[in-house]
Amino acid sequence: MENKNIIFVVGAAKTGTSVIVQMLNAHPDVFILYETRIGRHSLDKYGGRFISSYPDARNLFSYGAIPEDFFIRLQKFLAEKGYPFKVVGSDAPEFEMNACPMDILNPHPVIFTIRDIRTWLAKNSTITQYFTDNNVVCAAIDYTTFFIKSFLLDKVLRARMEDIISRNNDTIEALSSFLNLAMRPHLNEWWKVTFPDSHPKRAQKWRDGHFVSAHYGPRGNEDTEVTLAPHPFWDELLPIFDAYYNNPTAKIPKETIFADIERLQALKRFSPLKLDEVYKSYKHITLLPEGHLKRKARTEIIREIKRMKSMGGALMRELFRRG
Numbered sequence: 001m002e003n004k005n006i007i008f009v010v011g012a013a014k015t016g017t018s019v020i021v022q023m024l025n026a027h028p029d030v031f032i033l034y035e036t037r038i039g040r041h042s043l044d045k046y047g048g049r050f051i052s053s054y055p056d057a058r059n060l061f062s063y064g065a066i067p068e069d070f071f072i073r074l075q076k077f078l079a080e081k082g083y084p085f086k087v088v089g090s091d092a093p094e095f096e097m098n099a100c101p102m103d104i105l106n107p108h109p110v111i112f113t114i115r116d117i118r119t120w121l122a123k124n125s126t127i128t129q130y131f132t133d134n135n136v137v138c139a140a141i142d143y144t145t146f147f148i149k150s151f152l153l154d155k156v157l158r159a160r161m162e163d164i165i166s167r168n169n170d171t172i173e174a175l176s177s178f179l180n181l182a183m184r185p186h187l188n189e190w191w192k193v194t195f196p197d198s199h200p201k202r203a204q205k206w207r208d209g210h211f212v213s214a215h216y217g218p219r220g221n222e223d224t225e226v227t228l229a230p231h232p233f234w235d236e237l238l239p240i241f242d243a244y245y246n247n248p249t250a251k252i253p254k255e256t257i258f259a260d261i262e263r264l265q266a267l268k269r270f271s272p273l274k275l276d277e278v279y280k281s282y283k284h285i286t287l288l289p290e291g292h293l294k295r296k297a298r299t300e301i302i303r304e305i306k307r308m309k310s311m312g313g314a315l316m317r318e319l320f321r322r323g
Helices: 017-025 045-053 055-060 067-080 124-130 137-152 161-166 168-179 211-215 232-245 254-270 290-322
Strands: 006-011 030-034 087-091 110-114 156-160 224-228 279-284
Touching (some): 017 030, 067 087, 137 232, 156 168
Parallel strands (some): 006 087
């Protein structure tokens, strides 16, 4: 199996990795595992779901397994099940921020997703996950460092979130060229592509929790709206970020990349810096269709009723046990 037939989708949280996975899996010759750690001592949620669907795949997920060996064996395993995929890969969660093993990625094609740092820092889920309301500095440094390190990779396509949602046809063409694999007509309406429950692309059931990316396609606008406040932190950070972000196909000398990483580390002197100090305003914009919001609300109500019934049943059993 050639290196070009193993691909990785890499990016920080909330930069479009799930959308790219959905797009790639719409192609019949491509199989991308969703957020599955390879060679770790414990299974993550989605890896566990795959094994639940295919118990005989457990021997693939050995502790210490090398990703390249894993995917060669996975491709053979799926072919024996009647699914001879030409390209396999993973949207691997360990390839994130400052924990990304570039040496593992470099022999293989990498699709690196990136979002404008201005909206990423103020996105609701980023605030929750990285505590940017308390301090934007560390997250901003790690995020930008992670991004510009992608310019050290030999085979990389940088997919900007803004392009994915506003110029999706261009993204499809870029994927076709990068992977040397015709994406049309398979990706014409990739968000509508579904699979039977018995299909390996349904094994992880990840689409159930990713309604926008998996069911509604490119929405044309972002879910976060911001207005920056004047601050010297922006004056030093944004010229570095924008030099790479505005030139995603540029060839940057290693010396420049390492010098910029040092400049980013120097920005730690601004820490801590609260979100409210560097933004005049920021807000989340709901992009889900109204019908979906109603369905989601009903689902949450039903889930809460079931939870309360379960708690009530447990309480009654405990009372009977105590007599």
